[in-house]
Structure formats: structure tokens, C-alpha cells
Amino acid sequence: MLALEARSAVGTLEICVGLEVGEAECLALAGPSGAGKTTILRIAAGLLHPDKGRVVCGEEVWLDTDRGIALSPDRRRVGYVFQDYALFPNLNAWRNVAFGMGGVPRADRRERALALLERFGMSRLADARVPTLSGGERQRVGLARALARDPQALLLDEPLSALDPRTRTEAARELIVLLREARVPALLVTHDFEEAAMLADRVAVLDEGKVVQCGRASDLTAAPASAFVADLTGGVVLMGHAHRRRDGLTEVSLDGGGVVLSTGAASGPTAVTVNAWEISLEPAISVNEGSAQNRLPVVVSAVTPVGNRVRVGLLAPQPFTAELTPFAAERLELKPGARAVASFKATATRLVPR
Amino acid sequence: MSAGRQRGQRRPGAFRLGLVAALFVVLAFLTLPLVAIFVEAGPGELLSSLDDPSALEALWLSFQATAIALGLVVAFGTPAAWLLATRSFPGRSLAITLVELPLVVPPAVAGIGLLAALGPNGLLGGTLAETGLELVFQTAGVIVALTFVASPFYVRQALAAFGALDPALIEASRTLGASEARSFARIAVPNALPGLIAGGALAWGRALGEFGATLVFAGSLSGVTQTAPLAIYERFSDDFTGALALSAVLVTLSAMLLLGVKLASHSKVLGSARA
Numbered sequence: 279m280l281a282l283e284a285r286s287a288v289g290t291l292e293i294c295v296g297l298e299v300g301e302a303e304c305l306a307l308a309g310p311s312g313a314g315k316t317t318i319l320r321i322a323a324g325l326l327h328p329d330k331g332r333v334v335c336g337e338e339v340w341l342d343t344d345r346g347i348a349l350s351p352d353r354r355r356v357g358y359v360f361q362d363y364a365l366f367p368n369l370n371a372w373r374n375v376a377f378g379m380g381g382v383p384r385a386d387r388r389e390r391a392l393a394l395l396e397r398f399g400m401s402r403l404a405d406a407r408v409p410t411l412s413g414g415e416r417q418r419v420g421l422a423r424a425l426a427r428d429p430q431a432l433l434l435d436e437p438l439s440a441l442d443p444r445t446r447t448e449a450a451r452e453l454i455v456l457l458r459e460a461r462v463p464a465l466l467v468t469h470d471f472e473e474a475a476m477l478a479d480r481v482a483v484l485d486e487g488k489v490v491q492c493g494r495a496s497d498l499t500a501a502p503a504s505a506f507v508a509d510l511t512g513g514v515v516l517m518g519h520a521h522r523r524r525d526g527l528t529e530v531s532l533d534g535g536g537v538v539l540s541t542g543a544a545s546g547p548t549a550v551t552v553n554a555w556e557i558s559l560e561p562a563i564s565v566n567e568g569s570a571q572n573r574l575p576v577v578v579s580a581v582t583p584v585g586n587r588v589r590v591g592l593l594a595p596q597p598f599t600a601e602l603t604p605f606a607a608e609r610l611e612l613k614p615g616a617r618a619v620a621s622f623k624a625t626a627t628r629l630v631p632r
Numbered sequence: 633m634s635a636g637r638q639r640g641q642r643r644p645g646a647f648r649l650g651l652v653a654a655l656f657v658v659l660a661f662l663t664l665p666l667v668a669i670f671v672e673a674g675p676g677e678l679l680s681s682l683d684d685p686s687a688l689e690a691l692w693l694s695f696q697a698t699a700i701a702l703g704l705v706v707a708f709g710t711p712a713a714w715l716l717a718t719r720s721f722p723g724r725s726l727a728i729t730l731v732e733l734p735l736v737v738p739p740a741v742a743g744i745g746l747l748a749a750l751g752p753n754g755l756l757g758g759t760l761a762e763t764g765l766e767l768v769f770q771t772a773g774v775i776v777a778l779t780f781v782a783s784p785f786y787v788r789q790a791l792a793a794f795g796a797l798d799p800a801l802i803e804a805s806r807t808l809g810a811s812e813a814r815s816f817a818r819i820a821v822p823n824a825l826p827g828l829i830a831g832g833a834l835a836w837g838r839a840l841g842e843f844g845a846t847l848v849f850a851g852s853l854s855g856v857t858q859t860a861p862l863a864i865y866e867r868f869s870d871d872f873t874g875a876l877a878l879s880a881v882l883v884t885l886s887a888m889l890l891l892g893v894k895l896a897s898h899s900k901v902l903g904s905a906r907a
Contacts, residue, residue, distance in 0.1 A: 324806075351803070352808075352809045352811055356807055362798075364801050366801060366804070366805070367823060377805070377808050380808075380809045
């Protein structure tokens with residue numbers, strides 16, 4: 279287990295957080311840039327010392343300002359994946375991975391590094407120089423390197439943000455494998471709530487250095503504690519099982535019930551994502567006359583005004599969000615407990631295997 | 633239409649002519665003296681005057697003294713530049729200014745300063761005498777003078793090279809279990825190498841041409857403190873060909889250094905390390 283408490287002034291930001299990540303759990307730190315997400319990772323890794331704080335990993339106390347304990351970064355066994363991966367340009371791929379194997383006999387390092395790279399399908403590029411690698415390849419070397427030290431905790435800083443949308447899906451899948459196999463507490467920083475929902479078991483929403491809400495992604499979507507959280511959780515992620523239909527569309531049976539059609543391609547366990555503003559709500563008793571292929575009966579769980587829009591939390595029974603104008607929300611008489619039908623086009627959905 | 637085009641062509645034409653002329657003047661002025669060194673005396677004459685043992689001695693002394701000075705500059709300057717580049721502390725700007733000061737101090741003034749500090753009657757003269765280390769009129773004094781004038785060239789460049797490194801590289805190295813010292817040696821230095829080599833070459837070039845500070849502080853004793861530039865000065869009035877021959881060697885060495893710097897900073901192998 280990784281427990282972190284910190285109180286610190288960093289520039290104009292006042293950090294004040296307390297977090298606990300269970301064994302083999304992944305906690306996402308989600309929030310806008312400048313909310314202090316990376317700062318918390320740096321405190322966990324020992325790259326930054328807070329004015330006051332405690333970091334405990336398993337049985338080891340890494341930091342306790344009250345007792346004057348502050349282990350340097352090299353004495354904390356963390357696997358840190360940096361935002362741009364920070365691979366060493368002067369070393370080739372396998373030497374990047376082997377760099378963290380201080381305790382391994384020199385003769386065994388290459389073999390161990392190759393085995394780690396193989397796990398990410400990168401052993402054929404083991405001798406490649408870093409500047410010749412693509413973004414996706416760098417990410418995989420970065421992940422392999424973070425595991426080289428047998429870390430007691432994983433710290434991932436925007437691990438997907440440096441990738442183009444096409445490599446992202448593939449990279450997300452590898453990340454999920456990594457998190458599942460590593461069986462250590464993981465802290466993942468992202469500004470993208472969809473990414474947090476997809477990768478993490480729980481999400482802590484951070485605003486101006488403080489955790490404003492923490493829980494399962496579905497709980498945050500269903501019952502955002504504030505307009506800020508409602509705005510952040512805007513993206514919709516529905517989990518299900520996909521199979522290809524004869525007409526070329528993909529049918530996703532949602533966990534807990536309901537079916538979504540998508541023009542995306544996937545099979546097996548899949549996450550469906552839709553933008554909240556692409557979802558329309560209709561009265562529960564209505565006739566399907568539109569072109570939208572997807573019509574899910576839903577129960578309203580929350581109604582939160584955000585600026586000039588209203589975010590409506592829905593249960594289908596999986597939680598998601600629709601975004602309406604205040605006028606439309608009023609006309610439909612939406613309030614928690616009300617029934618409605620959520621409709622969206624199959625072309626508005628994206629599929630992410632998981 | 634065609635008249636307009638003609639006028640359009642004439643105006644930049646005159647301007648361009650001016651630019652080309654200016655470049656020609658600059659190049660002619662800068663290269664003529666260097667070319668003249670090789671043209672004034674024939675290659676045979678140049679080679680035969682290099683047979684003079686005292687000329688060879690001066691060149692050898694120059695080579696030794698500059699190599700040792702460069703070694704000192706690199707050994708102390710690299711860690712110092714790393715500290716200045718990566719830490720913020722009170723007085724950091726002042727420290728950087730002090731490091732750069734020898735750049736603007738006239739060499740003769742540097743020589744006087746070294747005498748006042750390290751000469752027999754200087755500030756630290758007594759302490760040095762007790763340890764038995766003599767600098768004035770000694771080869772060691774030459775090395776001190778060269779180190780003094782050359783170090784800012786290296787430290788400035790090293791500071792810039794370290795400053796341009798992505799701090800995440802060192803942080804990554806630390807989280808991978810490397811100590812500060814190992815991160816410096818295995819990550820910082822290799823990735824800043826093109827800049828460090830360029831700085832080293834500039835410092836060496838400056839040391840090779842050093843004249844004023846050496847003359848004032850260490851004197852011009854043949855075989856002991858007379859480096860190549862001092863030997864050139866000594867013989868230019870009565871043995872102009874000999875002065876030319878030594879000059880030709882120094883010009884060639886300096887040109888090779890400059891070429892080396894260009895190659896180091898453009899080299900694929902080293903250059904890519906900065907990406």
C-alpha cells in the first residue's frame with residue numbers, strides 16, 4: 279500500500295492532499311493542468327520535498343517530515359514513467375532498461391532487459407538508438423524501464439499524452455496489462471477523465487492542490503460533488519463486451535444491461551466512449567423517429583449546472599453523462615429519479631479495447 | 633508589366649551587390665593575414681626553420697602547458713558548471729559573473745593580478761614559498777596563466793550545455809536508483825558532450841594563443857616559460873621567417889581546432905544526443 283500526505287506551497291499553488299492506494303490498485307489523479315497532479319508524483323518519488331508530509335510504501339517510511347526522514351529518490355523503489363518518457367538519448371533501448379538494474383549482476387542485465395522489452399513487443403528494437411524510436415515505441419521502452427527495478431510503486435505521468443490518437447488505443451491496452459501484472463500500488467496522472475476511467479480503479483479529482491472528490495469513475499460520473507467535477511467527468515465511458523455484426527457495425531453488450539451499436543471496430547472486453555454533448559435526452563414515453571441507433575432507457579442521478587450548460591448524470595444502469603442546455607433540461611423536467619431515454623448515433627461512439 | 637519587373641529587379645540588385653561587396657571586404661580582411669603567413673615564405677623555408685631546436689622546444693612547451701591547463705580547466709570547470717547550471721542559490725548570478733570576468737580583463741592585467749596574488753611578494757606568495765612551489769619564471773607559472781585566461785571559455789560553454797539538458801533525464805536517472813554522482817557521470821556528461829567538447833576546444837584555442845598574461849607572470853625563458861607565441865614575438869625582428877614558420881604551425885592547429893568544434897557540434901553521433 280502507498281500512503282501519501284503532503285502540505286506544501288509550490289510557487290503560487292498550495293498543495294494539501296492525503297491519498298491511499300491499495301496493493302495492486304491504480305489511483306488516477308485527474309484535473310486540469312496546474313492542479314498539482316505532477317507535484318504529487320514528484321513528492322512520492324522524492325524529487326520534491328514538501329514542507330510537511332508523510333509517504334509510506336508498504337512497511338517502508340520514505341518521508342516523514344515530523345521525524346526528519348526523507349529518503350533520496352534513488353533509495354525509493356519506484357517505477358516512474360515521465361510525461362515524455364525521458365529516455366536517455368545517449369543509451370540504446372536495452373541499455374535504457376538496464377540502467378535501473380543496479381542490483382543485478384552485470385552479465386545478466388542484457389538478458390533481463392531483453393525479457394522486459396519482449397513483454398512490450400520491443401525486443402527487436404533493443405539495439406535501436408532512442409532518437410530513432412517513434413512515440414509509441416518510446417512509451418514501451420519507458421514502461422519496460424520503469425519495471426526494471428522491480429518497483430514497489432508505479433508513478434505514471436500522463437503516459438498517453440505524448441502519443442497520437444491512433445497509437446493511444448494500443449498504448450492504453452499495454453498500460454492496462456502492465457498495471458495488472460505489476461501488482462503494486464500505482465498513481466496515474468492525467469488531465470483526461472476518460473483515460474482515468476479506462477485505466478484506473480479509482481479517480482481522485484484534483485483542483486488547485488486539493489482533492490475535491492475521490493471514488494470510482496462511475497460514482498463520480500453519477501454523482502459529481504461539484505460543477506467542477508461534473509465538468510471534468512464530461513466524457514462518457516461505458517464498459518461492455520463487443521462483437522462484430524454482419525452489417526459491419528459492432529454490438530456492445532453493456533455490463534449490467536443495455537446494448538450499444540458502434541461504427542468502431544472491436545471484439546471482446548471493450549470501453550465505449552461518447553462525448554456528453556452528443557447525447558440527447560427524450561421523455562421516457564417517446565417514439566423512435568430519429569436516425570440515432572442507440573436508445574438507452576435511463577434514470578437521472580444528478581443535475582448539475584455548469585456555466586451555460588447542464589450536466590445530467592444518468593444510470594443505464596452504468597453511469598454516464600449527457601450535456602444539455604438549461605432550457606432543454608427544464609422542458610424535460612429532469613430531476614434525480616426521473617426516467618428518460620438517452621439517444622446517440624452509432625457514428626458518435628468510439629471503441630477502446632480493454 | 634515588364635518595365636515594373638525591371639525596376640523591381642534593379643533595386644534589390646544594387647542592395648545585393650552592396651551585401652556581396654561587404655562580405656568580400658570582411659573575408660579579405662580576415663583571411664589575408666592568415667594566407668600571407670603561408671605565402672610570404674615558401675613551404676621549404678618554413679619547414680627548414682622549424683628545424684631550429686628552440687622553435688621546436690617552444691612548440692612542445694606550448695603543447696604540454698596547454699594540455700595540462702586544459703586538463704585542470706575541465707577537471708574543475710565541469711563540476712563547477714554543473715552546480716551553477718542545476719542549482720539556484722544566493723549569489724549564483726554573482727558567481728557566474730566572476731567566472732566570466734577573465735574574458736574582459738586585458739591579459740597583461742591578468743598577469744599583473746597573478747603576480748600580485750601568487751608572486752613572491754604577493755598575497756599568497758608566502759604560503760606558496762612554504763610549500764616549495766615556485767611559479768614565477770617556471771613552467772608551472774605558464775600553466776597557471778593559461779588556466780586563468782582559458783577557463784571562462786570552457787565554463788561558460790559547459791554551463792550552457794548543462795542548462796540545455798532536460799532536467800527529467802537526471803530525475804529519471806535518480807528514480808532508477810542512480811546516485812547524484814552516477815547521474816552526473818552517466819547521463820549529464822554524455823548528453824552534454826557536444827557542448828563540452830566545443831567549450832574545451834575554445835579554451836584550448838585561447839590557451840594556445842595566450843601571450844600577455846604569460847609574459848608578465850612567467851616571463852619568456854627559452855625552454856622553461858617561452859611558449860610558441862612568446863617565441864614568435866622574440867624572433868620576429870631578426871628572424872622573420874622563423875616567426876612565420878611558428879605562426880604557420882599555430883594557424884594550422886587553430887584551424888584544425890575550429891574544424892573539430894564544427895564537426896563535434898554537427899556530428900550525427902554526438903549531435904543526436906542533444907535531441
